[in-house]
Amino acid sequence: MKYSLTSLFAGLLFGFGLIVSGMANPEKVLGFLDLAGLWDPSLAFVMGGAILVGLVAFTFAKKRTLSLLGFDMKLPTNTRIDKRLVIGSLTFGIGWGIAGFCPGPGLVALGAGEIKAVVFVGSMIAGMLIYEMIERSRASSAN
Numbered sequence: 455m456k457y458s459l460t461s462l463f464a465g466l467l468f469g470f471g472l473i474v475s476g477m478a479n480p481e482k483v484l485g486f487l488d489l490a491g492l493w494d495p496s497l498a499f500v501m502g503g504a505i506l507v508g509l510v511a512f513t514f515a516k517k518r519t520l521s522l523l524g525f526d527m528k529l530p531t532n533t534r535i536d537k538r539l540v541i542g543s544l545t546f547g548i549g550w551g552i553a554g555f556c557p558g559p560g561l562v563a564l565g566a567g568e569i570k571a572v573v574f575v576g577s578m579i580a581g582m583l584i585y586e587m588i589e590r591s592r593a594s595s596a597n
């Protein structure tokens with residue numbers, strides 16, 4: 455129960471931050487990504503702030519074996535940049551540039567009733583399902 459309430463609070467806080475920062479507004483995001491047109495640099499400050507918070511949080515987390523809730527720390531250990539990471543990053547960036555949403559803000563916009571978010575989240579789920587089918591196929595052919 456404690457974990458569920460903490461997760462709910464963290465999700466609500468994150469969603470609120472996305473709304474306040476403008477990250478859940480696809481027009482604002484597309485304005486940030488439009489470097490050749492009317493570029494809106496305001497989201498660069500949001501991202502810079504997020505990077506600073508992440509650096510502090512991960513520095514703190516690396517020194518711990520248990521989370522603040524008492525769970526085992528499970529931080530990523532792989533630092534290799536491979537073909538799959540590059541392709542996934544490019545796919546993410548292209549989708550972000552086309553839609554003006556990434557997963558978190560897309561879900562927030564869906565919760566706010568934005569029609570564009572319905573298409574985005576549906577496409578995101580379809581992409582996840584396709585990825586899962588490909589991975590299962592790869593795993594079964596490797597065995």
